[in-house]
Amino acid sequence: MKQASPTRQRLTALSLIGAPLLTYPMLNLPSGDLAGIPAQFFYLFGIWAGLIALAAWVAEHKGK
Amino acid sequence: MLSGWFILLLSTVYMAILFAVARFGDARADAGKSIISANVYALSLAVYCTSWTFYGSVGRATSGGLSFLTIYIGPTLMLLMTGVILKMIRISKVHRITSIADFIASRYGKSQLLAGLVTIIAVIGVVPYIALQLKAISASLDVLLLDSDAGFLPWWLDSTFLIAGLLAVFTILFGTRHLDATERHEGMVAAVAFESVVKLLAFLAVGLFVTYGMFGGLSDLFQRAAASPELGRLLQLDSSRAGTWTAMILLSGLAIIFLPRQFQIIVVENVNESHLKRAVWLFPLYLLLINIFVLPLAIGGLLHFQGQPFNADTFVLTLPLSRGAEGLALLVFIGGLSAATGMVIVETIALSTMVCNDLVMPWLLRSSRIGASKDLSRLLIGIRRAAITLILLLGYIYFRAAGEAYALVGIGLISFAAVAQFAPAMFGGMYWKQGTRAGAVAGLLGGFAVWLYTLLLPSFARSGWIGNSFVEQGLFGIAGLKAQALFGMSGLDEISHSLWWSLLVNLGLYIIVSLNSRPDAVEAGQAERFVDVFRHSTQETDTRIWRGRASMDELVNLLERFLGPARAQQQLSIFANERGTTNWRNLPADADLVHFAEAQLAGAIGSASARVMVSSVAQEEEIGLEEVLDILDEATQVRAYSRELEAKSQELEEATTELRAVNERLRELDKMKDDFISTVTHELRTPLTSIRALSEMLHEDPRMELNDRKRFLGIIVSETERLTRLINQILDMAKLESGRAEWTTSEVDVRDVVRESMDSLGQLFREKGVALSGELPETCPLVMADRDRLTQVMINLLSNAVKFVAGETGKVHVRLSADDERVRIEVSDNGPGLTADECTVIFEKFRQGGNTMTDKPQGTGLGLPISRQIVEYFGGNLWVESEPGAGANFIFTVPLPGPEEQQ
Structure with a gap:
């Protein structure tokens, strides 16, 4: 069998990690606010941005 | 005050720019210099963000807080499943797939029935969505023209209709340039990518204006919202809606690949598979950016219009207008127009291909009407253009009829739920060979029926078009059949409720029927090729499972009829070249040619119709499933x-x-x-x-x-x-x-060995007048070695030293030191020294220091090689450090026994 490329596997892993992080019950964790901005707003956009940054790094990373 | 004419002029100028961009893209594609880069591809995916995102997200945020984000998180997660998407792209390239209907039909044995079914579901599911875009344009125009004279156009012509007309012209021009639907519409993609940039900039501009111009920044907005109990609710996620949250992520994740326009952009318009690598992060980044200011805008609107009547769906327009920022409002209007037109164009192209290939063609082929016609390619293009016009017209009629019946957001999700019905047949088709046509038909029909009953019909009922007794009391008064609480399931919102039941029925039927039916030969072959596409991408197997007789003339005739004579001959020449013949007329009418003809036709009229046409001219032998x-x-x-x-x-x-x-x-x-x-x-x-x-x-x-x-x-x-x-x-x-030497290993104090050797050679040194000095430490750890052998090494080194130093002035110094791992013995002299070459040569057998040609040999040439063998036997090293004229320093080490050996 042909091996799936490591990049593809890493991206899929990101998706599988992202799914629980961006749904309940994880979303119940952040509470209160930071500098007047609700923590949940920060959490959602933060995790999302983190996933995008990691995906960009994995996808654009040259070589194996 | 904004004049109606001015706005119409602006819209027309904007559309003209779009035409120019598309024209440029097509011109470059024709010149062979494609402008579709990875970035353009990623941006064109943002056709996902329609006016529903542009206007509707804010409206949704005013009631549901952050829950609008699920619609964008789902696609992010789905896109990261690159393997799935890549497989879809690869299958489509290999099989010349033109649409999602073609994909499903082709997988399940090139079935016209399935192709038609998928097309009908897509059209019913998506036409309201197109209507929604027209409505958004109309609503935004209404807001801009609120105070100006509404009657600047004659009563029979309204601005939305004009825009719909322009869109139809654009789509016909850039969407039906080629008959071959697998050929890319690069101009259209370029225009869509351009529109994506426009709508993002417009939305960010209004977001910044409201957040930092009208209010004191993000934290000011959030704090003012938190102060009011009603708005504070929007800032908190409602954990009782956890199920809805997950359902929305699933729904939008499916929509990003199964909406006809998304399939068109991601799969059909994909130029290069590697572009996906950029899209996998750039498109989610786009989604993130366009969503940052949605909640601030919603809160800003609610705060600003407190106590006044307002429409949350148009906050992005009314907020800047309320501050007199007409320029910004116009930019926002153009942004919204971009969002709507991009979606309408791509969706219409995708749907028209499906309607033409999967609804009209099968009907035409069955009737004998086209038998006489020589060249059908013009007819095909005509059908596709008519389909575009018809779909836009349907959308317009729906928009006029439905009017104000729904909130903007409602229709979008209903469409999503409709296309989610493709999921079992698609995923099953790509990964499960046992999935059969019967299963796919049953699953699609079941899921579609449930969707119709629990989502579409209730929305009609809410508009007052049909009675709502089946929603309130249940069908025939049976409480278990209440449309939005099937079998008493309540506590879910209508979308999650419908998604759950429809997917359950769909998946259940697909699996159960598949397991209890047998695929026919064509189907089994296609299943194999779809699931193992990465192994079957060569054509060799395709031609092997076709057996029969065909006539060259008839095949060529067929191609000419559907592709047009010029294009057919061009493709035939390319094919002939690949097979090493210059004249395609000399090609044998074999399985390869039949397969080639079918693939060409599939690109034009879809796989199902192509198969019917080819089998009408080629006598195919029936090959059994087993074979x-x-x-x-x-x-x-x-x-x-x-x-x-x-x-x-x-x-x-x-x-x-x-x-x-x-x-x-x-x-x-x-x-x-x-x-x-x-x-x-x-x-x-x-x-x-x-x-x-x-x-x-x-x-x-x-x-x-x-x-x-x-x-x-x-x-x-x-x-x-x-x-x-x-x-x-x-x-x-x-x-x-040879390893036959005898060794008697015992604990040896190296100091004794050194002392003994120095003593035994003392006479020799004194005779030659050479000074011999030693430097021995107080204590020295014992090593495991053969005492006599070590003495032999020592004596060899000392006698070498005395041989080479000059009499009377010569000096030889012996130094013994030890660390944790080894004992180190140095024998240094002030003789003539050695060159770097000699430092290695002297350890070879029969090689001696000094010039052997003129001087009398001073030794046997075996002493050093033997010494080195001995030292290495004990695990140590013997080497020399020297430079010509600086004397030589022979060093050897003997390792100390490890801790376990000491015990």
Whole structure:
């Protein structure tokens, strides 16, 4: 069998990690606010941005 | 005040720019210099963000807080599943898939029934969505023109209709340039990417204006919202809606690949598979950016219009207008127009291809109407153009009819739920060979029926078009059949409720029916090729499972009719070139040609119709299911064998290289042996010759003087000694090298060895007047070694040293030191020193320091090699550090025993 490329596997892993992080019950964790901005707003956009940054790094990373 | 004419002019200018961009994109594509880069591809995916995102998200956020984000998180997660999307793209390229209906139909045996079914679901599901875009344009125009004269156009012509007309013209111009639907519409993609940039900039501009211009920034907005109990609710996620949250992520994740326009952009318009790598992060980044200011805008709108009537869906327009920022409002209007037009254009192209290939063509082919016509390609293009116009018209009629019946957000999700019905047949088709046509039809029909009953009809009921008793009391008054609480399931919102039931029914039917039905031969072959697309991408198996007779003339005639004569001949020439013939007329009418013709037709009229057409001119022999499976299986096995063979031959090659290396080494050893023997005999002959010469002289001259006699005998004795020593050392060397030497290993104090050697050679040093000094530490750890052998090494080094230093001024110094791991002995002298070359050469057998050609040999040339062998036997090293004129420093180490050996 042909091996799936490591990049593809890493991206899929990101998706599988992202799914629980961006749904309940994880979303119940952040509470209160930071500098007047609700923590949940920060959490959602933060995790999302983190996933995008990691995906960009994995996808654009040259070589194996 | 904004004049109606001015806005219409602006819209027209904007559309003209779009035409220019698309024209440019097409011109570049025709010139072979595609402008579709990875970035353009990623941006064109943002056709996902329609006016529903642009206007509707804010409206949704005013009621649901952050929950609007699920619609964008789902696509992010789905896109990261690159393997799935890549497989879709690869399958579509191999099979020349033109639409999602074609994909499903082709997988399940090129079934016209399935293609039609998928098309109908897509049209019913998506036309309201197109209507929604028109409504958004109309609503935004209403807001801009609120106070101006609404009657600037005659009553029979309204601005939305004008825009719909412009869109139809655009789509027809750039969406139906080629008949071959698998060919890309690069101009259209470029225009869509351009629109994506416009809408993002417009939305960010209004977000920044409201957040930082009208209010004091993000935290100010959030704090003012938190102060009001009603708005504070929006800032908190409602954990009781956890199920809805997850359902929305699933729904939007499916929509991003199954909405006809998304399938068109992601799969059909994909130029290069590697572009996906950029899209996988750039598109989610786009989604993130366009969503940052949604909640701030919603809160800002609610705060600003407190106590006044307002429409949350148009906050992005009314907020800047309320501050007199008309320029910004116009930019926002253009942004919204971009969002709406991009979606309408791509969706219409995708739907028109499906309608033409999967609804109209099968009907035309069945009726005999087209039998007479010679060139059908014009007719096909005409059908596609009519379909575009019809779909836009349907959307417009729906928009006029539905009017204000729904909130903007409602329709979008209903469409999502409709296309989510494709999921079981699609995923099953790509990963499960057992999935059958019957299963797919049953699943799609079941899921679609449930969607219709629980989502679409209730939305009609809410508009008052049909009675709502089936929602309130249940069908026939049965409470278990309440449309939005099937079997008493309540507590879910209508979308999650419908998604859950429809997917349950869909997936259940798909699996159960698939397991209980048998695929026919075509279907089994397609299943194999779809699921194992990465192994079957060559055409070799395709031609092997077709057997029959075809006539060249008829096939060419068929191609000419559907593709047009010019294009058909062009494609035939390309095909002939690939097969090494210059004239396509000489091609044999074999399975390859039939397959080629079918693929060409599939690109134009869809796989299902193509199959029908080809089998109408080629007499295909029926091949049984078993045989197809055998052939495919065989192909797989052949591949497996060839892989095995490849591995074997590689192994063989490695073994050969190894053998060659060993052979080389053996030759070298053989040569060394020869060299050794000739050197040894030479070394032995020198003393023998002198002994013999002197003995002969003594023998022949009995009257020789006693003094001479004594001198000669002395020389004979010393030469004999040298001979003996030489022979002993050769024997020693041989024993060491063959590993037969005897070793008596015991605990040895190296200081004793050094002292003893120095003592035993003391006389030699004194005779030559060389100063010998030692430097021994107070204590020294014991090593495991053969005491006599170590002494032999030491004596060898010392006697070498004394040999090479000058008499009277010579100095030899011995230093012993020890650390945790080893004992180190240095023997340094102030002799002539060695060059770097000599430092290595002297450890070779029979090589001596000094010039052996002129000087009398001072040793046997075996001492150092033997010493090195001995030291290495104990795990140590022997080397020399020296420079010419600076003396030589011979060093050897003996390792200390490890802790476990000490015990």
